Amino acid sequence: MTTTLLISLVVCYIAQCLVAGFKTDNWVMSWLALSKEGLAHGRVYQLLTFQFLHGGIMHLLTNMLVLYFFGRAVEEMLGSQGMLRLYLASGMVGGLLQVGLSFAFPAIFSSAVVGASAGVFGLVAAFATRSPDQPITMLIFFILPVTFKAKVLLMVEGGITLAGILGPLLPHPMFGSDVAHAAHLGGMLTGIAWIKWGMMERPALNFWRRQPRREPVRATAKRIGRDSTRKNEEIPPAEFISREVDPILEKISAHGIHSLTERERQILEAARSKMAKR
Helix, strand or coil: CHHHHHHHHHHHHHHHHHHHHHCCCCHHHHHCCECHHHHHCCCCCHHHHHHHCCCCHHHHHHHHHHHHHHHHHHHHHHCHHHHHHHHHHHHHHHHHHHHHHHHHCCCCCCCCECCCHHHHHHHHHHHHHHCCCCEEEEEECCCEEEEEEHHHHHHHHHHHHHHHHHHHHCCCHHHCCCCCHHHHHHHHHHHHHHHHCCHHHCCCCCCCCCCCCCHHHHHHHHHHHHHHHHHHCCCCHHHHHHHHHHHHHHHHHHHCHHHCCHHHHHHHHHHHHHHHHC
């Protein structure tokens, strides 16, 4: 999924440049970039299309670089579909927050929004929330390597984002910026909520409900797993794999290994034992 998104961003940017070259009225920005005027006229599709547009080649390359590293890590953690849902949801929430500021402060936040940054920030926040002590090495100015924990990166990004939002509200020209900091903040908050409220294991958007505690049923789950293991011993290996193991592997690919139930883990363990005996 990370590779697919990277290719999509490149293809969309090339198409954006080609269309902009033929259209003198900046048709792409008017119809596909996210703006309060667009949403006011019912163009809700802009919440998706703006995520595949960029303001320049450096804007595109920066987002692609972060997406390449953090996208792969989050995809391992959540599965391909879970990573895509988080990426798009972070972009939409970030875009809504940025447009909300443009409605509240039209004289300051009036520019249309483009870029994958909100979605990318959601991936970074999800990774840092799930693995806060994971060391990350970054090249400052693409030269100086600096290593720090993921949670430090999240705090630094959060501070920069808040400063970028509050800066334009202050009466000083040095705080002016065309960066959609509110979109970044919305993406980060979505990534944090996605992990803390267990959305990586839920296909629906009911993340406000915490996962139920599983301790009271562990003994029953283990007993069921043992019963299933005993029954599976009598099934031929090929039939066992196609009937029991393949659906579990598909679930891991779609939602990540953390989505497995205790019984499904027992089945995988039984499959490993069965294969070892062959």
